Amino acid sequence: MSASHKDRQPWPMKWIVVAIILVIVPYTFLTLKFRKPTEPFRPYEDMKNRANVVRLLSAGYQRVPVPAQRPSDPSGARPTPTSAAPGGLPAELKSALVEEILLPEEIISIAAAGSATRSAPYPIRFSCKLADERRQLSGAELYLKGQELVIAPVFERLSGNLAARTRDNVILITVPPETLKAGTYHVTLAAQRASRAWSLEVK
Numbered sequence: 001m002s003a004s005h006k007d008r009q010p011w012p013m014k015w016i017v018v019a020i021i022l023v024i025v026p027y028t029f030l031t032l033k034f035r036k037p038t039e040p041f042r043p044y045e046d047m048k049n050r051a052n053v054v055r056l057l058s059a060g061y062q063r064v065p066v067p068a069q070r071p072s073d074p075s076g077a078r079p080t081p082t083s084a085a086p087g088g089l090p091a092e093l094k095s096a097l098v099e100e101i102l103l104p105e106e107i108i109s110i111a112a113a114g115s116a117t118r119s120a121p122y123p124i125r126f127s128c129k130l131a132d133e134r135r136q137l138s139g140a141e142l143y144l145k146g147q148e149l150v151i152a153p154v155f156e157r158l159s160g161n162l163a164a165r166t167r168d169n170v171i172l173i174t175v176p177p178e179t180l181k182a183g184t185y186h187v188t189l190a191a192q193r194a195s196r197a198w199s200l201e202v203k
Contacts, residue, residue, distance in 0.1 A: 059096040068140035079109040085195035104128035122175040
């Protein structure tokens with residue numbers, strides 16, 4: 001081995017650390033700044049959702065998730081005349097779903113206009129009673145088949161020892177603009193034991 005190789009000294013450790021920092025810090029910054037947000041891959045959830053879509057389309061239903069929330073003013077609005085409807089989802093729709101939806105027990109009253117325009121949101125405010133205090137609102141689903149419109153408030157079970165303060169709930173569901181085409185619809189707001197129905201004209 002030549003004398004030049006024997007006399008060569010390794011880099012001081014501090015310069016190695018400095019070089020690593022100079023590479024890692026800009027890389028981390030650029031990655032966090034420009035990386036596209038993506039949802040984690042969940043094979044079971046993705047497969048279940050695809051199966052749900054296929055089965056609903058085969059049964060002739062279109063599914064639209066719609067916003068649902070508890071209004072800041074729960075005092076209520078003037079109720080809309082509605083008619084009683086059988087509890088639960090229509091049999092054809094229920095059999096098409098991969099998982100059973102956790103509905104409220106009973107729809108008490110509804111405040112919703114009998115007419116709407118395609119270009120404007122359509123709010124539905126209603127009060128309902130839950131089967132127990134161990135449920136909380138998680139969203140709502142709209143199922144459309146021809147002129148039949150089924151809206152399902154969706155609840156989820158509370159974990160551990162958590163419990164809601166009351167079984168009575170006031171909820172606001174908003175159908176987004178351009179969701180419905182012009183026409184007259186028979187709308188059903190679904191509950192396990194007692195649903196409510198009314199007619200809606202969309203212009």
